[in-house]
Amino acid sequence: MEYVDVAVIGGGQSGLAAAHALRQRGLVPVVLEASGQAAGSWPGYYDSLTLFSPARFSALPGLPFGGDGGRYPHRDEVVDYLTRYADRLDAEIRTHARVESVESDGAGFVVHTVDGRLGAAGIVAASGAFGNPLLPGLPGRQGFAGEVLHVADYRSPEPYAGKRVVVVGGGNSAVQVSYELAEVAEVTLATRTPIRFLAQIRDGKDLHHWLKDTGFDHLPPHWLIHYVGGTLVLDTGRYQDALESGRLQRRPMFTALDGDEVIWDDGSRERADVVVLATGYRPHLDYLAKLGALDEQWAPRHAGGLSLTHPGLVYLGLEFQRSFASNTLRGVGRDAAYVIDPLAAHVRKAPAAAGL
Incomplete structure (x- = not known):
């Protein structure tokens, strides 16, 4: 069986941000993407979709979006951007590699895909939510x-x-x-x-200018509920x-x-x-069920994206994972830096090196 440092499950914006952060720390990830291209759910969104944030606020770490920074990029522009980002990564991306389950083997993890098995010291669950739409019960x-x-x-x-x-x-x-x-x-x-409604433009500037300038994007979810409330x-x-x-x-x-x-x-x-x-989505993490990492509602047991059940397992792209921007292009890079640092320490066996 093949072994890698980290298996990144999902090749969309979250998985690509994770791969970038892992390479920055000298680790070798393999990105496993279920579809035929590393663009996540973006190709599947409705035709007219545009970003709610201007291009200048919508880039992943290491690659500006490009073009007029004040425009709101269309869905297809985002797909093109993510494709370019993936091409520039020094990381292996395997498409048509749907993950069926993840198990623990004591020393690490075994990832079962449609084509076989892969051993990994660490796991980044970055599979998003588009594949798990919330369908409320409707009488009749x-x-x-x-x-x-x-x-x-x-x-x-x-x-x-x-x-x-x-x-x-x-x-x-x-x-x-x-x-x-x-x-x-x-x-x-x-x-x-x-x-x-929340005004997109305030004092002649897009809302995202104020979110960045004031530090709003750094507010934690348990504080946000007091400001946003819905x-x-x-x-x-x-x-x-x-x-x-x-x-x-x-x-x-x-x-x-x-x-x-x-x-x-x-x-x-x-x-x-x-x-x-238009009732939203839930994290698409069914492949972690056998591992025991999910709660009774199939939601991940985590704190800020760090698994509470399995050292070496981290999450990216969860809604309000750490902030208002966690599952957006502008916010996922910051979350990636947060979860990859402890993941890197785990992969390098830092506790053992310290005598623990």
């Missing part, structure tokens, strides 16, 4: 005559022209998709609480205007689906052709 879904899909499977508004669409969710993706669908369809946003939607004003003008409707979450209708919380009924679930 089985008998619903229309289409129900998660936003992970949505690409563009054209197939829904002239239809009655209900989008479930109150975050950035829900609002952005609802806004573009409203160009061709009748759309209602169904949310449990009113939508909270989901926010970044807006230049057009989304809020669309709601206030009636171009886009918002109603409290419906209680059930029935035939070709949704039943709203006030008991009224309305026909619906399509329900789009």
Whole structure:
């Protein structure tokens, strides 16, 4: 069986940031990417997706995004950037290398892929969440005559022209998709609480300037809840205007689906052709189940990305892992530096060298 210093599971932005940090510390990683290219989930996002952060704030360590720093890069630009980043890494990236499980062998880990086994002293779980969309239970879904899909499977508004669409969710993706669908369809946003908007531009500068300049991106999650308190939607004003003008409707979450209708919380009924679930994702870590690293809800047991169950196992790209920016292009590099330092000490057997 082949042995490596560290197996990085996932070749998207988190896995590439991990590989960069590992090489900076003289370790030899192998990146295992399930798809055919090292771009993570970005190729699978909907066609119109753009970053919410300007290019100057959206780079991984060691490679500027390039071009006009004030623009908001399109999905395809991000794919191109990540591909260039992967090409510049001094690390082996194996595509079509889906990881099925990870086990402990006492001295380290054994990674089982579709093609065989790989021994590793350390593991970086950087597989993201796109492959594990959250699908809430909807009473009456089985008998619903229309289409129900998660936003992970949505690409563009054209197939829904002239239809009655209900989008479930109150975050950035829900609002952005609802806004573009409203160009061709009748759309209602169904949310449990009113939508909270956060201005994209303040005093002539993008929000991300202030997040960096003030140090907001360094605030820990257990402090953030006191400031943020829930989901926010970044807006230049057009989304809020669309709601206030009636171009886009918002109603409290419906209680059930029935035939070709949704039943709203006030008991009224309305026909619906399509329900789009913009309800988020959960970490895609099922390959760690046998290892015993996950809790009863299949969430990782960790502190800041460091496993609480297995020395030598770290995580990257978890939402609010260490900060507001943890699962973003601008924040994952900082988290990588944080988790790779102790991982490097583990791989180099620092405790044994100290006589422990």
